[in-house]
Amino acid sequence: MSALAAAISIADLRRLAQRRLPRSVFEFIDGGAEDEVTLADNRAAFERIRFVPRILNDVSAPDLAADLFGATAAAPLVISPMGSCALAWPDADLAIARAAGAHGIPYTLSTMANTSIERMAAAAPGPLWFQLYVLEDHAFNRKLVERARGSGYSALVVTVDLQAGGKRERDLRNGIAIPLRIGVRQVADGLLHPRWALGLARGGLPVFENVHGLFDEGTAGLTIAARVGENLDAAFDWDRFQRLRDAWPGTLIVKGVAHPQDATRLIDAGADGLWISNHGGRQLDGAIASVDALARIAPVTHGRVPLILDSGVRRGSDILKARALGATAAGIGRAALYGASVGGEAGVRHALAILTDELTRAMKLSGTPSLAAADRTLLA
Numbered sequence: 001m002s003a004l005a006a007a008i009s010i011a012d013l014r015r016l017a018q019r020r021l022p023r024s025v026f027e028f029i030d031g032g033a034e035d036e037v038t039l040a041d042n043r044a045a046f047e048r049i050r051f052v053p054r055i056l057n058d059v060s061a062p063d064l065a066a067d068l069f070g071a072t073a074a075a076p077l078v079i080s081p082m083g084s085c086a087l088a089w090p091d092a093d094l095a096i097a098r099a100a101g102a103h104g105i106p107y108t109l110s111t112m113a114n115t116s117i118e119r120m121a122a123a124a125p126g127p128l129w130f131q132l133y134v135l136e137d138h139a140f141n142r143k144l145v146e147r148a149r150g151s152g153y154s155a156l157v158v159t160v161d162l163q164a165g166g167k168r169e170r171d172l173r174n175g176i177a178i179p180l181r182i183g184v185r186q187v188a189d190g191l192l193h194p195r196w197a198l199g200l201a202r203g204g205l206p207v208f209e210n211v212h213g214l215f216d217e218g219t220a221g222l223t224i225a226a227r228v229g230e231n232l233d234a235a236f237d238w239d240r241f242q243r244l245r246d247a248w249p250g251t252l253i254v255k256g257v258a259h260p261q262d263a264t265r266l267i268d269a270g271a272d273g274l275w276i277s278n279h280g281g282r283q284l285d286g287a288i289a290s291v292d293a294l295a296r297i298a299p300v301t302h303g304r305v306p307l308i309l310d311s312g313v314r315r316g317s318d319i320l321k322a323r324a325l326g327a328t329a330a331g332i333g334r335a336a337l338y339g340a341s342v343g344g345e346a347g348v349r350h351a352l353a354i355l356t357d358e359l360t361r362a363m364k365l366s367g368t369p370s371l372a373a374a375d376r377t378l379l380a
């Protein structure tokens with residue numbers, strides 16, 4: 001049996017990824033900010049929630065389909081935007097997007113993806129959303145949004161929790177802090193992980209195709225990521241949000257929402273969806289666990305817009321818990337990237353199959369015939 005087929009949980013895929021990747025790359029993916037309190041709490045918060053299962057309901061064919069902004073997804077899932085994925089696997093963005101398409105769920109392309117908006121649109125079989133980091137160069141922001149629109153992306157996701165880069169101490173210690181310096185340690189690490197190194201050698205150092213042209217042509221690869229980091233627009237505010245709303249006629253989702261007051265104000269300001277997230281514990285350490293934030297936000301938004309929840313989803317039962325608390329869908333970040341790190345598209349398909357199988361099982365065992373039937377009464 002291949003290592004991939006032997007992986008029966010997301011935790012197994014994580015362990016395989018840890019083995020295959022150099023430590024600096026694995027920790028870049030896996031780690032969080034500062035003391036990783038929020039990273040750990042994202043999991044702990046899911047683990048604190050208990051089901052109060054129902055019985056004697058016909059659960060012979062649980063219905064996993066979810067309505068997401070007028071389109072039907074085969075499962076209540078969406079791929080969270082992730083930058084720099086090609087560090088883990090050549091063309092990881094395409095691998096993840098193809099697996100998402102095969103599973104009938106949307107894929108969100110990051111501003112900091114290694115694949116351009118256009119190249120992804122040409123290759124991806126399923127619905128695409130584009131995630132925008134707001135940069136100080138407003139003309140460049142507009143260009144990104146126009147490109148996404150021109151390429152048929154159905155939703156714009158504006159990430160608002162990156163007013164500065166989180167302090168990720170593993171990255172600083174591992175020297176993966178951008179700009180990437182290939183030093184003795186990285187070379188040695190590569191030699192210890194020859195298959196990974198071969199992939200990187202074939203694919204080359206990751207290039208950030210969407211922000212190509214933002215800076216001097218001489219700037220390449222991860223140096224651009226550093227420049228983008230310095231050029232994040234920390235002045236982005238409610239007025240500017242309104243202008244973005246006016247400029248994008250399609251579905252607009254705001255990612256990085258945690259506070260109920262922001263949630264209601266965003267809906268009043270015209271947001272079509274809220275993405276409740278603490279960036280997988282990679283930004284503000286000490287921020288509330290996302291699923292706890294969801295439990296506070298859903299009661300005040302009253303289903304006015306779809307809520308997406310990410311950060312810490314590792315089990316199908318987490319997705320059911322999120323649904324019961326009022327989320328329409330769960331965003332999948334690292335779980336997909338662990339899969340990609342181990343086996344490219346096949347690895348991501350495997351990760352999504354694990355999650356949907358576990359979700360189906362959790363629905364049956366909790367007596368939940370359809371996602372619509374999952375509400376707070378299902379939880380202790």
Ligand SMILES: Cc1cc2nc3c(=O)[nH]c(=O)nc-3n(C[C@H](O)[C@H](O)[C@H](O)COP(=O)(O)O)c2cc1C
Binds near residue numbers: 082084131159278310
């Ligand atoms: C390697 C990596 C890169 C990420 N890059 C981005 C990004 O470019 N834009 C963004 O909005 N979020 C980014 N995120 C955050 C994810 O979209 C998502 O919020 C987070 O991964 C969810 O938590 P989970 O990994 O526990 O599922 C990134 C996360 C990881 C792990």
